Amino acid sequence: MPAFFACSLFIRIFLLLQYTDIVVFKLRGKNTLVICESCGRKVPRNKAVIFEKAISFSTDMKNANDVRFFERRKVYYCISCAKHRGIFEKKKRMAMRKDNKLV
Numbered sequence: 785m786p787a788f789f790a791c792s793l794f795i796r797i798f799l800l801l802q803y804t805d806i807v808v809f810k811l812r813g814k815n816t817l818v819i820c821e822s823c824g825r826k827v828p829r830n831k832a833v834i835f836e837k838a839i840s841f842s843t844d845m846k847n848a849n850d851v852r853f854f855e856r857r858k859v860y861y862c863i864s865c866a867k868h869r870g871i872f873e874k875k876k877r878m879a880m881r882k883d884n885k886l887v
Contacts, residue, residue, distance in 0.1 A: 822865035833866035835859050835875070 815828040837859045842852040861871060 818860040820862040820865055821859045822861055822869065825862045825865075827860065827862045829860075832860040832862060833871055833875075835861060835866070835871050 815830050817826040818829050818832050819825070820827055820832070835858075836856050839855045839857055840852060841855075842850060861869065866872060
């Protein structure tokens with residue numbers, strides 16, 4: 785593979801990753817930075833609070849032909865936004881619910 789093709793492929797992948805929903809920045813020798821969904825602050829991935837957000841799409845028709853699509857998406861929050869939004873309590877309740885199912 786020619787060197788210029790590999791370079792252009794790398795640039796295309798970088799530009800594609802740059803304009804996705806979840807932007808991840810890679811620093812040399814450090815953790816990757818993610819962007820907080822709420823305030824836009826750049827936070828190291830190991831310090832960020834990861835929360836799975838459920839997104840549902842459905843048609844306006846409320847009959848048998850109703851098309852529904854459910855998707856789960858990882859959302860990253862900084863510590864202060866997660867505390868303000870009560871995500872720690874939500875994660876605690878979800879963990880307790882999971883423990884009760886196992887018993």
